[in-house]
Amino acid sequence: MSAGCTGALRGGILYLTLDSPGSSVNVVTPALAAELEARLATGLAASARAVVLQSAKQGSFVNGASLLLAASTRPDGPGAQRAYGLRRAYAALAAAPVPTIAVVEGNCYGCGLELALTCDYRIARDSYDTHFYMTELRDYAIVPFFGGTQRLPPLLGLRTAMEVLLGERVDARRALRIGLTDRLAPIAGVETEVRALLSTLRARKWPKRHSGRSRASSAPDFARLPGPERPLATEYLQLARLPFAPGYRLDDGLRAENASFWRSVATDEARHAMSFFFVRQAAKAHGIGSASYERPERLALSVREDNPSLRQLARILSMRRLPGIELRTKGTLAFAAQPVRGAFTCILGTGPRSGGDCTALLPLPGEALPVIELVPASEETPWRRGAALFQVLEQAGFAPVVTRAADRFVSERLIAAFRNAVGSEPARQDLLEFGYRLPRALARAVRAGGSGSGIAERVSAAVASECIRALDEGALTHPSQADLLAHLLFGFPVARGGVLGHVASGSSAAAAGAGRVLGRLQR
Amino acid sequence: MVRSRRHDPELFPEVRQALEVLVPKKLRKRITPQASILADLGLDSLKVVELTVLLEKQLGRPVFLPEWIASVEDPADLTVESLARFLADQR
Numbered sequence: 001m002s003a004g005c006t007g008a009l010r011g012g013i014l015y016l017t018l019d020s021p022g023s024s025v026n027v028v029t030p031a032l033a034a035e036l037e038a039r040l041a042t043g044l045a046a047s048a049r050a051v052v053l054q055s056a057k058q059g060s061f062v063n064g065a066s067l068l069l070a071a072s073t074r075p076d077g078p079g080a081q082r083a084y085g086l087r088r089a090y091a092a093l094a095a096a097p098v099p100t101i102a103v104v105e106g107n108c109y110g111c112g113l114e115l116a117l118t119c120d121y122r123i124a125r126d127s128y129d130t131h132f133y134m135t136e137l138r139d140y141a142i143v144p145f146f147g148g149t150q151r152l153p154p155l156l157g158l159r160t161a162m163e164v165l166l167g168e169r170v171d172a173r174r175a176l177r178i179g180l181t182d183r184l185a186p187i188a189g190v191e192t193e194v195r196a197l198l199s200t201l202r203a204r205k206w207p208k209r210h211s212g213r214s215r216a217s218s219a220p221d222f223a224r225l226p227g228p229e230r231p232l233a234t235e236y237l238q239l240a241r242l243p244f245a246p247g248y249r250l251d252d253g254l255r256a257e258n259a260s261f262w263r264s265v266a267t268d269e270a271r272h273a274m275s276f277f278f279v280r281q282a283a284k285a286h287g288i289g290s291a292s293y294e295r296p297e298r299l300a301l302s303v304r305e306d307n308p309s310l311r312q313l314a315r316i317l318s319m320r321r322l323p324g325i326e327l328r329t330k331g332t333l334a335f336a337a338q339p340v341r342g343a344f345t346c347i348l349g350t351g352p353r354s355g356g357d358c359t360a361l362l363p364l365p366g367e368a369l370p371v372i373e374l375v376p377a378s379e380e381t382p383w384r385r386g387a388a389l390f391q392v393l394e395q396a397g398f399a400p401v402v403t404r405a406a407d408r409f410v411s412e413r414l415i416a417a418f419r420n421a422v423g424s425e426p427a428r429q430d431l432l433e434f435g436y437r438l439p440r441a442l443a444r445a446v447r448a449g450g451s452g453s454g455i456a457e458r459v460s461a462a463v464a465s466e467c468i469r470a471l472d473e474g475a476l477t478h479p480s481q482a483d484l485l486a487h488l489l490f491g492f493p494v495a496r497g498g499v500l501g502h503v504a505s506g507s508s509a510a511a512a513g514a515g516r517v518l519g520r521l522q523r
Numbered sequence: 524m525v526r527s528r529r530h531d532p533e534l535f536p537e538v539r540q541a542l543e544v545l546v547p548k549k550l551r552k553r554i555t556p557q558a559s560i561l562a563d564l565g566l567d568s569l570k571v572v573e574l575t576v577l578l579e580k581q582l583g584r585p586v587f588l589p590e591w592i593a594s595v596e597d598p599a600d601l602t603v604e605s606l607a608r609f610l611a612d613q614r
Contacts, residue, residue, distance in 0.1 A: 022547065023567055067568040068561045071598035079597040275589035281572040289576075291569040382576075479585055519585040 003031035007039030013198060014043030014051045018062065024292040025060035028111050029068065030082040033089035040092055049206050051096055052194060053119060054103040058323065059129045059293060059395050061104045062112025070140075071274070075262040083145065090146050094118040099201050099208055103194055104172075104181070105323075110135040114146035117155070120209035121197060122181040124172040125190050128320035129395050131171045132180060137232055138167035141273040141495045143260040149239035150253035155179060158240060159217040165236050166225070169368060187323045216244035227433040228269060228495040235260050269495035276487070276494040282480035287374075287402030288390045289382035295391035298324045302331035302343065309349035310335055312365045320396045333389060335360075346374070346389060352405040353377065358386055361409040363489065364439045371488045372398045373411045381477065399488050405475045413475075414466050414489055419445060421462035426450035431459065437491025461508035463490065464499050468513040479517050532556060532607040541577035542603065545570050556604035564603075578610065586610065 004020040004027075016039055018026045026032075043051065055061045064070070069086060072079025093100060093115070102116035105125040113132050116122050124130050136144045143149070144165070152161035160178050164170060175181040185193035201207065219240075222233050239260060242253045264270055281291040303314040313335055318327060334343035337350065345356035352359045352375040361373045372393055376383045383390075383402055393400045403410045419442075422431075426449030431438065434456030438446065467482035476482055483498030492499045504514035535556060542554050546564045553563050560566050566574065571588060578586045591609040595601055 022565070023569070027567055066561070067571065067592070068598050070568070071592050071601075072596075074596050077597045078599060271589075271593050274593070275587075277568065278572055278575070278587075278589045281569060282575055285572050285576045291572040517585075518587075 003035045004029065005032050005036040005039055007043055009043055009046055009048055012047070012049045014040070014046075014048035016040065016043075016051060016053045017056050018054070019056035024057070024294045025063040025107065026055055026057050026112070027064055027066050028062055028086060028115070029066040030085055033086040037089040037092050040089075040096065044096060044098070048098060050098050050198060050201060051093075051100040051119075052103060052198075053093070053100065053115075055105060057106060058297070059106040059295065061102075061106050061108040061130075062115055063107050063109050063293075064135065065111045073265050075258075080262075087146060090115060090118050094147075097208075099206055101194065101197060103190065104130055104132075105190060106130055108132045110144070110148075111146045114144060114148045114151070117147065117151040121183075122175075123183045123185055123190070123193050123197060124175050124181045125187060125323070126172045126184050126321065127187050127323050128171060128397050129322055131169050131397075132164070132175055133169045134165050134167060137165065137229060137236065139273060139277065139494060141228070141232060141267070141269040142264040143232065143235060143239070143257060145258070145261045147250075147254055147257065149236060149257050149260075150243055150250060153240045154243045157217045158219060158244065161240055162220050162233075162237060165240065166220070166229075166233055187321065216241070224432075226435040226437050226491070226493055228435040228493050232264065232269075235264070272497035273494040275497050275501075276483070279480045279483045279498050280487075283401060283478065283484040284390075284394075286382060286478040286480060287400075288387040289384045290387065293391065293395070295395055296324070296388055298326075299333060299388070299392060300326050300328045300331035301392070302328055302334045302336075302340070304334065304336040304340070306337040307349035309362055309365070310337065312362060313348060316365070316370065316398075317396060322392070322396050325392060325396070333392070344385075344389065352407070352409050358383075358389070361411060363409070363411040363415060364441050366441060367439050369397060369399050369488075371411060371485070372400050373405070373409050374400055374402050375405045375409070376402065401481060401485055401488065403470075403476055403481060405470075406473070410470050410475050410481075411485060411489055413470065414463055414485055415442070417462050417466035418442070418459060418490055421459040422446055422455065425453065425455060427453065427455045427459070430455045434460075435491075435493025435496060437493070439489070439491070442490065457506065457508065460486075460492070460499055461503050461506070461510040463492075464503035464514050465510045467500065468510065468517050471517045482517075532604050533611045534607040535603065537578065537581050538603055538607045538610070541574055541581060544577055545574055554603060556602065556607070558603050559599050560601050560603060560606065562599045582610065586613070 006017050008015045020026045069083050100119040101121045102119040103123050106129050136142050156178055176184045183193050219237050222230050225233055239257050285291040305311045305314050334340040334345045335348050339345045339356045347354055347356040347359045358374050358376045376386055390400045426447040428446045428448045429451040430453050463486050470476040479500050486492040486499035496502045500514045500518055503510050539554050575586050575588050
């Protein structure tokens, strides 16, 4: 059985196809990397003129590295040896004497983006699920390990590279504009675009890429970053400046990145953030019974634009362009203000439990990753019937959360609790220093100033208290949903773990309740 | 550290039962106390999450595996036995 990378030589071109076994997304494992390295060597020995690196998964180029790598914390342990073996595969691809092309269809995250960066050329499919995202800072509070800080700056210029490194999500169109990719392929025309690039390369006698644009432009201002992200962002910037120094050698830059990486993974912030990955996935598994990223191959979707919420949803969905998802007037899945006969209906724009198969709320529709709270009409737990809806929304760039809200949506309650706790006090600086990354709609409602007032802790306790009430009432069915909502709605920092754990370890009046719902006071 | 292997650790039956749902059929005979959950049984991080949900159902309480994951320096040392012990210690 393949470990996740097959190779085929056709017409002198080596096609390397990523297909992680037993997983809905591609995940870089030591075995996959070893296989990639071996297939590459075989293909090059057979005189391949170019290499095309592609994915067999519908919505994933590469989503990340396996836990077997990601949970290693010591630079000299066996975990690290596996990680170094993996980096050898990246180096081999970067050193290939023939042109290499990454064909990116689907999520290209973290080490996946870094893998695409080892190639000379990049083609991206023009759909939302094809987006580029460096996960390391925002999701894991660590430094990249596979060359991101060294390969992005020469390609994009310092300023844009820093924006990407700090966690901006870049869709396929923007990727082309900023120079992260070389070509944009329509959903149905990826192969054509690959053939066109290969013909161009053939006509030019198979050139490798020449060095990228080197612009040591100014760095972004870190003052607006949440407090816990700033020290790491400063370290990123030091690394990102290296490629512009005279006499720079990539190997030296990679060594510096490596040293920073091992320092970063050993911090409490990184441990908390790693826990948060599980919080996020646990909330999903409790919601729909699976943590995977599968969605139907083809799905007809309809949105009846009967109210402002539905119009907003329709606008976002039509911009997101998902392969296999057709927006039609009649679909098997419908968003509407009233139940639609013959369709699985999600009622949007009214209260929870107002009919259909589920009701939903978009509390902050203007965000890059808008939360959508889903309340099933049935008592089915987990809500397997809603899995297709959940997966489509997730891959279209929403953050779905399943709750059992009764009279009011849980996200409405939490936002009210948040606003109430902030009140009219100057709080913006204190919340930022603590690590809150507020959505624009909420940030506007918070007065500037307030450093050192301790309001962030009070706000966290108020949000936790409302979560505890929702858990006790059964509106939330698992603590992970509470932690996820606090992160999605207010940007509660992953470097502090979940809001409940944070509050449980503090001394506020909510500490005991938080400990209780986390099951920590049972002994 | 040498530990007595005479008895299966407490909660091993519960952990095995949950793993049997997630581990591919041909790997199931490898579910022993010493098996590494990632390296030998082939679970990925999403499967570890699903393992959490199954264990919570069986044990009737929240389970926080990140603390277990953070308890080893090499993730290959995340064995079935260490998970059973972690769960027993959490009570």
